[in-house]
Amino acid sequence: EQHHAHVVLPDLADGQRLAGAVDGRADTATSTTGNGRDSFVAAFDSEGRDKWYHQQGASGSDNATHVQVGADGSVYVMGTTTNSYGGAAAIGGKDVYLQAFDVAGAVRFTQSLGTTGDDTPAGLALANGQAVAVWNEAGGARMRKFVTITGTASGATNELAASNLTAVTMVASDSAGRIFLAGRDASNSIANKLVGMEISSETVLFQTQTSGEAIRALPAAGDQVAFATEAVTITPASGSTPASTKRESSIVGLDADTGVPAFRRTDPQ
Secondary structure, eight states: OOEEEEEEOOOBTTBEEEEEEESSOSOTTTOOOOBSOEEEEEEEOTTSOEEEEEEEOOBSOEEEEEEEEOTTSOEEEEEEESSOBTTBOOOSSSEEEEEEEOTTSOEEEEEEESOSSOOEEEEEEEETTEEEEEEEETTEEEEEEEETTTOOEEEEEEOOGGGTEEEEEEEEEOTTSEEEEEEEETTOSSOOEEEEEETTTTEEEEEEEOSSOOEEEOOEETTEEEEEEEEEEEEOOBTTBOOEEEEEEEEEEEETTTOOEEEEEEEEO
């Protein structure tokens, strides 16, 4: 059997959560399996001992790609499926799913997201008692909120038109109820745009873009959000000297409400 883990959370007070995809049964005592690759979620305590394990498969291939943990220890997972998953109806093509578990590993709810075509998960955030799912469709990026306990949708799907993002690649959130989306707009082929939003009202707080480098990391804490980029500069050859390549990483911190730069650190490599 081959086991593929795609996502792991940093250390938490009560351990870690792991989610991904697996071929075959990873835990024969508790696993269920469909056809093809199945999604799994595993929880461990601070000593690395198993707390619970959940493996689920539809009649097709499934993959858990994003995971977040609530303040009460509940777990929220986004992923992809090619069929009906966890009792949620299939929409068509490759769907995005959102699934929630309580602290003991019991499923709270499962939701299907997307279109009749192929859709991809972009990120997941928890704020204001809601799970905020962000995904990409052929028509652009989308965002929708769900009550964390019941899975009831809160409002309609936001097509993120005000953000001008056509695809989202990273999502972060903070404890003040803000969400930050990194991605591409229609004029760029790389994900070099960052948009800050207030989750409750879905109001855009700011938009900013790098000079051309893709955003590779997106942490948010306190009153700031930061992003990291990496630029590659090729120095032309001089005489018989071959061209050299210089990599330069930058971390930029912004005010979380306004997007005004707060700091910048550049690290030549």
